[in-house]
Amino acid sequence: MAHSNITPEELESLKRPPLVWVDGMPTIGPFAANWDNVVKFQAREEDLLIATYPKSGTTWVSKIVDLIMNGGDMEKSQRGAIFELVPFLESAAPGITSGTEQLEKMDSPRVIKTHLQADVLPKSFWEKNCKMIYVARNAKDVAVSYYHFYRMAYGHPESGTWDEYLNTYMEGNVAFGSWAKHVKGWWETRKKHKLLYLLYEDMLEDPRREIRKVMKFMDKELPEEIVEKIHTNTSFQAMKDNPMANYSTFPYMDHSVSPFMRKGIRGDWKNQFTVAQNERFDEYYRREMSDTDLTFRM
């Protein structure tokens, strides 16, 4: 299990820790306490890393990868919650087995989740030439999803109002830092490393096509009916209804504030941004993304 029992009183006292900067990147307070173990983490050649900026489709692609590894066998894929099957490398908190501890005990092949910026990733992943899948999502929908996640996942600092949060996000003072730095850093990485760069919006547009891309990258051939099964079992509604995928068994979250599986759509930012906020954001976006050929569909 990824976490042991923790009393409601203990949980209460651990809520809303401030962010801590490690290697120039802001991270969740308690994660910093385990940072040495992250830096010296020993990747193995057969590891598959799933890297994302938060709220970009991590859980979705994790479930797809686990199903592909298990030939589409849904029963096998239900052997544990997604955060147990695909441990979160840098996670650490009282009452929870840290990601590094979980991974050390795990047999190969391991699938590993990280939100670290490319330049902060432990060097053993590069040395072992591990395969990596990166998923990026457009900056505006991420901002909205992340805001609601801050509200419901109390390992983060208080979100403040939406307007305050949006400013903090644009400043890069949220957990795992600047969205722009993250997506650009990993985009550059794909030029020199075995990295499959996926877009959340492409996954929404044609999930079967993206599942096939992941299969190819993993050197797995599966018949079309299995692709269909994987697609069905990883739809937003299927994952929302699945306690092994929807984080309902994870502590530190209050799904009554906002569910982890919230909307799963593109363009929800239009329901959240005011016209003025959108103008401010577009200016930020032009500034931050002027030096890259990476483009997004908002």
Ligand code: PPS
């Ligand atoms: S985390 O906490 O960073 O690991 O979150 P992450 O899994 O990256 O992102 C959560 C958002 O992804 C949406 N989601 C999905 N969308 C479409 N289809 C599927 N199957 C799916 N699974 C998760 C989830 O709803 C969050 O987005 P929002 O916009 O908040 O709904």
